[in-house]
Amino acid sequence: MTLIDLTCRLDPNDLALVPQNMPDLAAIIAPxxxxxxxxxxxxxxxxxxxxxxxxxxxxxxxxxxxxxxRMSSHCGTHVDAPLHSGRFCEGRPSRSVSDFALEELYRPGLVLDVRAWTEPGGAIPVEALERAVAATGREIRDGDAVLIRTGQERYAIGDPRYFAYPGMSGAGTRYLAGLGATILGTDALGWDRPIPAMRKAFQETGDTGQIWDGHYAVKDKEVLIVQQLENLGALPPAGFMVGFFPMKLMGTTAAPARVVAFVENGVRAGRT
Structure with missing residues (x-):
């Protein structure tokens, strides 16, 4: 068994690299x-x-x-509970991060490599997710953890491209949740597109569906969302377990987590 750490570092020195026009991001980068x-x-x-x-x-x-x-509950690699997206999920009061049992946080994993279909600040197309699922060699099953590899590992925090990450849309989130995934993760800074990209799309079209649509999709189907993962290239496309263990902060919408994959010896990693 090989243990692979999927957790990003929390380095206070990185605070100096946060763009001055995005000061609110500091609390999710590091304390x-x-x-x-x-x-x-x-x-x-x-x-x-x-x-x-x-x-x-x-x-x-x-x-x-x-x-x-100045450390947010959404700092670094963290688990978002449904409560983050709204007070109600599937018509019931949303669960907080402390409401989830350990068994729900240790799940079979798949890596969807969508690098070929991403663009800075853009939404990852559902068609790209479909192709990436097919490339894993198996279908998504009930209770799976699906990890999206966007290629953001190429960029350090000081690189402007780190903050112009590709994100998930409401349609993409509903697609994966509808197939049975209960945990959705990304190597990007956020699950949705960057706020400047969503703001621009909303102001140009007037479409309210452009506003935080990836997160709002959780109100329809309960999933946990995990952000700021790293090292997804060290994982095989499927055939491993992954544990998402957030701090036990009672009643919160999220908590920083140590995320570790458990890969049986002999299972080969995916494409680098």
Missing amino acids: SVEYQPHETSGRDLMIASFGCTADDLPGGEGPAGEILH
Whole structure:
């Protein structure tokens, strides 16, 4: 068995790479970190806690730590619960991220390689999804986790193309959910097209269906959406298990997650 980490890094240094015209993205890229060193904050904590002096501590040090600031529940690789998309899903109150059992978060996986059909800021066509499903060698089954490989691994956060990712439409989301998938993931920053692309399409056409349509589709059919995956090229098209384990934040619309694929030895990865 080989374990493959599909989780992106959370590096506060990446905050400096967020475009100035998109400041709200900072909270989903990484937290800002207040470092508490051994020789200052840690030392002072021990002195206050134990009534000792610095000379009483090994090396004059206390425990180091960090305080995280401005960290969204949608930061980094994260799981979106249906509650993120609306108060109701399939006509019932939407479930939060803490409402899902572990069994629902450990599922058979497929990778849909749609790189040949994507364009920056564009919606991934349903026809591309159909072809990518056929290329896996098996159909989507009830309870599958379907991971969309858009090719965004080519771009670092400092590259403008990282923020001009291809996204999923409402039609594409409903297509995959309708086939039985219960978890949908992407290697892109977001599930939908970038907001500037959706805004432009809405203002040019007046079509309200251009507004966040990939996420709103979850109101019709319950699925979990996972964003900011990486390393999908190391996976086979099918024949593996994947675990999506979010932090146990009670009642929230999302939570950062450690996502790991479990691949049997001898199963070959897909196209690089």
